[in-house]
Amino acid sequence: MIVRNQISIALAVLLMLSFGAFAPAVAQEKLVAPETNPPGDIPDNQVFVTYTSPDGFDLKVPEGWSRTVIDHGVRFFDKYDQIDATLGTASAAPTASSAKAHEITDLKTAAHAVKVTAVKDVKLAAGPAIRISYQSNSAPNPVTNKQIRLDHERFILFKNGKTVTLDLAAPAGADNVDQWQLISNSLQWR
Template identity: 60%
Template sequence: MKRISSATRTLPTLTLAMALGTMGAFFPAIGGQAVAAEKAVPAEKNPPGDIPDSQVFIDYASSQGFTMKVPEGWARSDRADGASFIDKLDGVVVSASKSATAPTVESAKATSVLELEKTERAVKVTAVKEVKLPAGSAIRIVYTSNSEPNAVTNKQIRLENERYLYFKDGKLVTLELYAPKGADNVDQWQLMSNSLTWK
């Protein structure tokens, strides 16, 4: 499906992407230009991917010093800097890294947005702004992109994404939410982005 940066967004797709000849999504120096030049695919008329109102959320406690709520029952993949939670075409990816300074709208445009445009497919950023959340001020990046090609049909879908950058005491936490464009996940995404709590 997608990555939060380079190869971290959907871990099992690395081998698949290489087999499909889509290495640019993971190694921009090799094929980044092809990924950047990819055209946006049309959004589905009746997109799948709505998180049901009955979805139960559970606490995810990270060893990186924060907790947040994630959907119960989604496939979880842990790694050193965080974890991903995936259900069909929907995904939640959270990671932590060190940072000397808090992100700003300007720094996000100069770094995160450029990274997205280089490493993800047919990216179109629609908003970069500061938001006030229970965990403190954060930067919210809203964009659309193409998914990775399906392994069998080679079909792609248009995805909508929200990326949140949280900062505290030299630690930067990045939360990525994605689903097919047009899916109705506003309330569930708000619940998750508002639930991050520093330990």
């Protein structure tokens, strides 16, 4: 009977040890607040990395975004956020007038329900550019067929017969002003 009691006590002690009954008290871990970024907002603390294009330009893009090769360029994306950088040719630098005459027609043909809100000549770190602000519908989701409205900023830069078209897109209303400025001003010709 004594052996049985000693075994019972030993088992009880082992169970208590395994469930932490004799463990030192540990401070309660505090809950981490969930992110409150609306869909499409690039976080303010986002890390950016430099993408070196084989086509002769460098561009800072958000770290961790997916990348795929597209016709004449590259696309970076995360959910509905997207950065397209494509290379083209031109005999002269585009102007706001030439963009209104040609680029906008092409946009309306290629994209979904385009509404252009502004076309301006701007100055970027890489040189003069055309900025086209517009909205479009996203491509339909292949599973749900759902579309959302997107805001775009498209920049067209020219150098030595080449153009780089940089198109930044996010769900309408997303606050990416600072991040888009960082991305567009990071573009450098090589």
